[in-house]
Amino acid sequence: MKQVIHKLICLVAAILVCLALTACQSGEQERPGRNTTATPGQDATVTPIATVTPSNVYVYERTATTRTASGIVNRVTVRFTEEGSWTDSVTETSRTPEDPGSFEITEKVTRSGDFTVTTVTERYEAGALRSRQTETDQEDGATQTVYEYYTDGVLTERDTDYTDGEGRCTMTRVERFGEDGRCTLRRDVEYRDDAYAVPLSEETTDAEGKTTTRLCPENRYLEATETRPALAVVTETSDDGERVLLVIGTFQTEISEDPLWDVNKDTDGSQIVFDLKEVYDGYGKLALQYSQDGKNDLIRAEIGTAEKHDCIVWERDLVTQKRVETDSYGSYRIIDVHEDGTEIVRFERKYKEGFVVTTETTYDSQGRVTDSLVREDSADGRVSTIRELVKKENGTEVSYVRQTELLDNGVPGTVKTYTQEGDRISGMMAWTYTYNERGEVTKSVCTVDDGTEESVTEYTYVYKERGTK
16 A cells, blocks of 8 residues: 555656746646546656747757656657647557667647637557647636547547636546447536535436436535534435435435424424434444524534534534635635634635745644645745645645755756655656756756666757747
């Protein structure tokens, strides 16, 4: 298990270094695709260029050849515009590099558009198309990403993600196809603010055209506690009728109102008791309490026995409004204002001069940190360290760290990535860069934590005069 985790960490590290170096080159970032495997030496396509060529000449094409410790050779060719933005790239791979004809195309990427940018990534195996990713980035930061997967040239699956300007997934669509091209499954899911929670709505259509709809509005949802997943009351409607489900994390069961429950036991009738079709943690009774302000919001859920309902409890304070605070640098906070006047910060992003993010933190409804990103720069500006909290459990924090050391001319000399849990550091990888007199990178060497070379990449360039086609 530890070896698997280490490999995943190394893969994530390689991808994030790619993102950092692309930002150095053109001010734009790539997003890794879903269910795809990074090509060894992938950082070859995104290394920094600090070009000082004559004003009438620009880098038109760059080829990066990466030799890995396992003997695989990758060749990545990228083309650029006069302004320095890349337009397309081709990745070729060979296990027998001494044979020039042994190189196979494994990936093609094209990018088009100015304000709305579309990037298409196609991946191949043995010459056959295996996947296509089409990402459309809007000017406000919102994205639509379509993932298509092929078997023997036939489309078998298509997944679509819709993400807002804050990077939050708002909706997904899943489609499956048979050998005849007919859609055998389609599912549309709309998410609430917390994309890890039970969806707001879910509509599924099967091969026979039967549709099942599941709804869980905000006022039927209680956020997770310190020890329990979120709880939701879901209404499911299909051709077979309607039923009500209790969903707690991955657990779900049908619920029905307890026929022996006397609503008159409550002075205001705000509580209803249900039977669980399947017990949860050994208990079979559910008591739901609703607000009496006309909104009928679910404010408390209790699971227990007929004699004692409140063995397990979920409860929430009602949020009456959300407030946003900003400053002159563009920093902002999103704040929940509760009925009793209590204010809890849910999201905070801070910038420094130059629109550079220094911290980004997300909190749960109790004000506890769920994830964060912190950027620290040395006093001389030569070293920049970004720490991303990727896990926080039982008081233990595990962070992914990316550290960039700049040379005198401001380009990266060394980039290190690793994960840190307390004082323990693991998965260390380091990229060191060499540049020519023009300020263009000519070589990069990737080493792992014991100093062993993982890969070596060498770069060649093709130049064009400006104004020529």
